[in-house]
Amino acid sequence: MEAIRPVTEAPDMKDQPAVKADPKWFIMGGVVSIVAWLALIPLGFLIWQSFKTPQTARVPSVWTLKNYIEAYSSSETLVLFSNSVQFAAGTAVLALVIGTGLAWMSERTNTPFKPLFYALSIIPLIIPGILFVVSWIMLASPKIGIINLVLQSLFGTDTVYVDIYSMAGMIWVDGLHYAPIAFLLMTAAFRAMDPSLEESAMMSGASMFQIFRNITLKLAWPAVAASFLILFVRSIESFEVPALLGLPVGIQVFTSSIYDAIHSYPSNIGLAAAYAITLLVITMGGIYMQSRITGQAGKYSTVTGKGFRPRTIDLGRWKYLTAGIFIFYAVLVVILPFIVLLWSSLQKYYSVPSMAALKNVSLTAYKTVIDYPSVGTAVWNSFILSIGSATTVMLLTAIVCWIVLRTKIPGRWLLDNVASVPLVLPGLVMGLAIMVCYLNIGGGIYGTIWIMFIAYVTRFMPYGMRYNTTSMVQLHKELEESAAMSGASWFTVFRRVVLPLLKPGLLAGWIYIVIVSVRELSSSILLYSPGTEVVSIVIWEMWQNGQYVELSAFGVMLIATLFVFVMLAQWIGKRFGVKET
Amino acid sequence: MLTVRALNTEYPSQRGPAVKAAQDVTFEVPAGKFFTLLGPSGCGKTTTLRSIAGLERPVSGEIVVNGRVIFSSERKIFVPPNQRNFGMVFQSYAIWPHMTVFANAAFPLEVRKTKLSKSAIREKVMRVLHAVALDQYADREATKLSGGQQQRLALARALVMEPELLLLDEPLSNLDAKLRDRMRFELKRIQRELGLTTIYVTHDQGEALALSHEIAVMNEGRIVQVGPPRTIYEHPRTKFVADFIGTTNFIDGVALGIDSATGRWNVRTPAGDLLVHTDSELKPDMRVTVSIRPEDVELSDEATTSGSSLNLTSGLVDQKVFLGDFVDFQVKIGDFMLLSRAHPSLRTPIGEQIHVRLNPDKCVAIPEESSARAAA
Numbered sequence: 001m002e003a004i005r006p007v008t009e010a011p012d013m014k015d016q017p018a019v020k021a022d023p024k025w026f027i028m029g030g031v032v033s034i035v036a037w038l039a040l041i042p043l044g045f046l047i048w049q050s051f052k053t054p055q056t057a058r059v060p061s062v063w064t065l066k067n068y069i070e071a072y073s074s075s076e077t078l079v080l081f082s083n084s085v086q087f088a089a090g091t092a093v094l095a096l097v098i099g100t101g102l103a104w105m106s107e108r109t110n111t112p113f114k115p116l117f118y119a120l121s122i123i124p125l126i127i128p129g130i131l132f133v134v135s136w137i138m139l140a141s142p143k144i145g146i147i148n149l150v151l152q153s154l155f156g157t158d159t160v161y162v163d164i165y166s167m168a169g170m171i172w173v174d175g176l177h178y179a180p181i182a183f184l185l186m187t188a189a190f191r192a193m194d195p196s197l198e199e200s201a202m203m204s205g206a207s208m209f210q211i212f213r214n215i216t217l218k219l220a221w222p223a224v225a226a227s228f229l230i231l232f233v234r235s236i237e238s239f240e241v242p243a244l245l246g247l248p249v250g251i252q253v254f255t256s257s258i259y260d261a262i263h264s265y266p267s268n269i270g271l272a273a274a275y276a277i278t279l280l281v282i283t284m285g286g287i288y289m290q291s292r293i294t295g296q297a298g299k300y301s302t303v304t305g306k307g308f309r310p311r312t313i314d315l316g317r318w319k320y321l322t323a324g325i326f327i328f329y330a331v332l333v334v335i336l337p338f339i340v341l342l343w344s345s346l347q348k349y350y351s352v353p354s355m356a357a358l359k360n361v362s363l364t365a366y367k368t369v370i371d372y373p374s375v376g377t378a379v380w381n382s383f384i385l386s387i388g389s390a391t392t393v394m395l396l397t398a399i400v401c402w403i404v405l406r407t408k409i410p411g412r413w414l415l416d417n418v419a420s421v422p423l424v425l426p427g428l429v430m431g432l433a434i435m436v437c438y439l440n441i442g443g444g445i446y447g448t449i450w451i452m453f454i455a456y457v458t459r460f461m462p463y464g465m466r467y468n469t470t471s472m473v474q475l476h477k478e479l480e481e482s483a484a485m486s487g488a489s490w491f492t493v494f495r496r497v498v499l500p501l502l503k504p505g506l507l508a509g510w511i512y513i514v515i516v517s518v519r520e521l522s523s524s525i526l527l528y529s530p531g532t533e534v535v536s537i538v539i540w541e542m543w544q545n546g547q548y549v550e551l552s553a554f555g556v557m558l559i560a561t562l563f564v565f566v567m568l569a570q571w572i573g574k575r576f577g578v579k580e581t
Numbered sequence: 582m583l584t585v586r587a588l589n590t591e592y593p594s595q596r597g598p599a600v601k602a603a604q605d606v607t608f609e610v611p612a613g614k615f616f617t618l619l620g621p622s623g624c625g626k627t628t629t630l631r632s633i634a635g636l637e638r639p640v641s642g643e644i645v646v647n648g649r650v651i652f653s654s655e656r657k658i659f660v661p662p663n664q665r666n667f668g669m670v671f672q673s674y675a676i677w678p679h680m681t682v683f684a685n686a687a688f689p690l691e692v693r694k695t696k697l698s699k700s701a702i703r704e705k706v707m708r709v710l711h712a713v714a715l716d717q718y719a720d721r722e723a724t725k726l727s728g729g730q731q732q733r734l735a736l737a738r739a740l741v742m743e744p745e746l747l748l749l750d751e752p753l754s755n756l757d758a759k760l761r762d763r764m765r766f767e768l769k770r771i772q773r774e775l776g777l778t779t780i781y782v783t784h785d786q787g788e789a790l791a792l793s794h795e796i797a798v799m800n801e802g803r804i805v806q807v808g809p810p811r812t813i814y815e816h817p818r819t820k821f822v823a824d825f826i827g828t829t830n831f832i833d834g835v836a837l838g839i840d841s842a843t844g845r846w847n848v849r850t851p852a853g854d855l856l857v858h859t860d861s862e863l864k865p866d867m868r869v870t871v872s873i874r875p876e877d878v879e880l881s882d883e884a885t886t887s888g889s890s891l892n893l894t895s896g897l898v899d900q901k902v903f904l905g906d907f908v909d910f911q912v913k914i915g916d917f918m919l920l921s922r923a924h925p926s927l928r929t930p931i932g933e934q935i936h937v938r939l940n941p942d943k944c945v946a947i948p949e950e951s952s953a954r955a956a957a
């Protein structure tokens with residue numbers, strides 16, 4: 001380009017059309033500004049807010065360190081910190097143990113019905129977290145929990161056998177809920193391991209135990225450590241479990257404290273921001289360590305031979321045990337919770353399963369839900385928000401990825417990092433940051449559905465980046481160049497060549513973002529206002545109002561819808577060749 | 582030394598019948614020899630090698646090494662791979678990325694049942710590392726090695742355990758051409774110096790011909806011919822072998838009968854009646870294919886009077902391609918097009934007549950598959 005320009009500007013070439021401002025620079029410039037705005041500005045406001053006093057009608061806000069002093073001088077902070085770490089570490093360990101065990105069984109053993117279990121293990125990913133927690137309250141709360149009632153009537157006592165409102169209960173529910181993620185991460189790790197590394201140890205004369213200790217474990221170590229950190233960050237960010245199980249009995253973690261500080265009277269946004277910054281530092285540390293480990297593990301990747309799966313271990317009769325474990329897991333995370341919701345949705349008033357209650361089965365709750373004033377609005381809002389944010393995110397990040405991977409623009413690596421910043425922001429912190437940001441700069445966005453749209457796009461931008469990067473690195477550069485050589489403009493090349501070739505990745509990412517948008521609660525809870533509720537908020541409100549049967553009916557319908565959506569998406573994906581990701 | 586008898590190995594498949602990857606594989610390797618399994622990709626070479634290693638469990642057959650039965654389906658014997666003491670080099674090298682070069686090579690000694698002292702291990706490891714010219718890299722991380730060095734490390738690791746049998750699965754296929762040529766000599770040298778019985782798997786016929794004492798050509802899970810490289814090349818037993826190893830002309834014909842003067846079979850072909858060599862039982866009127874390598878098609882401008890007068894004919898030069906150290910001629914004999922590789926000094930122009938001689942010993946008659954099976 002540089003070499004050509006002087007020629008076109010030469011005086012004797014005046015009759016040539018002047019070099020037009022290339023629209024590509026406008027598009028790229030626009031995209032870069034949007035990404036930078038979304039990722040950085042709210043974060044800046046959050047930090048700013050944490051150094052300000054609350055503003056009231058009479059007293060203007062001033063600079064202060066009081067928020068941090070309040071957050072750190074209180075002896076409760078130590079408890080808070082230790083609770084959070086206990087909860088997150090416990091959850092991560094539980095999820096990792098379950099996930100690794102299942103992944104090993106499904107990848108390396110001859111457990112029967114493996115393909116079925118793979119599908120079954122991922123289903124929990126589409127169940128909104130709040131529904132999962134509610135169903136476990138119905139199962140294991142000390143007063144109304146079915147497990148307790150069954151055991152009590154069995155042994156004729158009134159002992160409380162299981163209490164979900166405890167640290168152990170919180171870890172149990174969140175650990176089960178995150179186990180599928182651990183399962184997916186570890187399955188990928190097992191698949192990436194070249195089986196000949198273990199086989200060559202076997203040929204060297206090593207025993208099974210020596211191979212496991214010296215080779216398998218050492219090679220899997222980076223994946224285990226990275227998965228642990230990912231799960232730790234996820235659980236320290238989780239909001240549903242601490243809010244529903246911890247708050248009622250006073251077990252506070254960072255997320256529930258942030259929520260409490262905002263919802264106390266008068267609301268103390270500065271303190272919430274100070275907590276949020278602390279949480280942010282922890283998640284940043286976790287993600288940094290995780291990326292370091294993953295980066296180092298990169299050097300472990302070796303040339304692999306053919307893609308045949310390694311020979312699976314013949315478990316003999318033990319395979320019925322492993323199949324049993326799979327079934328037990330499915331019962332715990334899919335079947336029991338769903339049945340409990342289904343049962344309670346068929347009642348007029350919440351009641352424990354019994355012969356008497358069986359007679360009262362009715363569909364009243366479903367009718368109530370459908371007539372419920374905010375349900376229609378919420379479903380419509382969720383629909384619009386999920387489709388809108390998924391589409392926006394995938395297109396936006398497609399361009400960002402293209403800039404990062406295909407251009408030589410200086411500082412493009414920075415763009416990549418900026419677009420990934422939201423990864424370290426817990427949903428609640430993101431909600432808080434966006435709230436503070438748009439409250440202060442105005443513009444009339446606060447209180448509309450747009451603020452939630454902004455929150456969703458920001459929050460899920462890193463997922464879009466990941467899906468797009470994976471598919472774009474596989475896309476040969478020459479495909480674009482040959483289109484350009486045929487005379488197509490940049491915009492045309494992008495629209496006619498790049499996007500269609502990225503379609504499988506775009507579609508897979510789009511589906512994923514639609515699902516996580518529908519499930520989203522922790523950002524929405526700080527940003528919604530009457531009229532802009534989404535489905536998870538309606539469930540939250542129903543829970544607060546004690547409308548358990550209506551909540552269950554709504555939950556059952558929601559899960560069924562999401563399930564149909566995923567099946568449909570898979571079917572479409574198969575027809576149009578979307579790769580499994 | 583190594584005897585493999587009637588080996589069958591299958592892979593279960595999700596749907597449909599099991600994949601029969603190795604079928605009725607039988608061969609024998611004398612001590613100290615270099616034996617190659619050669620065949621196109623997917624023909625079952627790796628499967629056969631892994632069955633010998635014990636990494637796959639064959640459904641039937643028997644494997645005996647030095648009189649020790651390590652596998653027998655009849656007697657229900659299966660010695661696990663970690664007790665067989667075979668060295669193996671994998672196609673992907675399988676270098677452990679979390680260890681140094683030294684640790685990789687020392688691993689087989691460290692996991693041995695009979696413990697060695699640290700210094701004994703050190704000495705043995707340094708000796709093999711020296712043999713593969715990696716001694717100066719001993720403390721390097723294994724992943725910092727180049728492809729060729731990793732390949733040599735994998736070899737060192739297999740050698741350090743002083744194996745009874747060395748198993749190599751396409752060890753050169755991931756190297757670039759120049760390095761491959763050099764490593765080929767290295768391998769041959771090390772194998773000869775140590776006198777190791779070696780089973781080598783490759784799909785590269787050049788490698789197989791250059792390295793082996795004996796070659797087994799495989800196709801679709803079965804061994805189709807076993808023999809020394811020269812025999813395999815000069816006297817292929819089937820069309821598949823003739824075609825897979827080198828370039829060749831196939832001339833379809835019909836067997837006439839044994840020529841009384843030479844004792845050879847006479848075959849009627851579009852390129853005239855030819856006296857041929859054959860290793861198969863022929864019968865008159867049998868359909869056969871005559872295979873002759875381009876370099877065995879002798880061309881000359883004049884009808885020679887010297888030498889043998891057998892299988893003489895003539896044709897027209899149809900095409901020629903100059904390739905530097907030789908010239909490829911396409912010669913039209915009647916309707917038949919014959920490829921010949923000649924010395925560049927031959928300059929017969931296109932369209933001119935040329936004399937052709939096909940040495941009977943190099944014309945190999947192969948019965949057509951169907952008629953051969955009927956005869957057997």
Ligand SMILES: Nc1ncnc2c1ncn2[C@@H]1O[C@H](COP(=O)(O)OP(=O)(O)O)[C@@H](O)[C@H]1O
Binds near residue numbers: 592600628
């Ligand atoms: N682990 C496996 N599972 C199923 N089929 C396999 C497996 N390994 C090899 N095969 C099949 O067995 C046949 C022989 O494979 P292989 O021995 O690897 O061939 P080669 O090494 O000669 O290329 C091929 O058809 C291949 O697809």
Ligand SMILES: [Mg+2]
Binds near residue numbers: 623626627628751
């Ligand atoms: Mg192979």
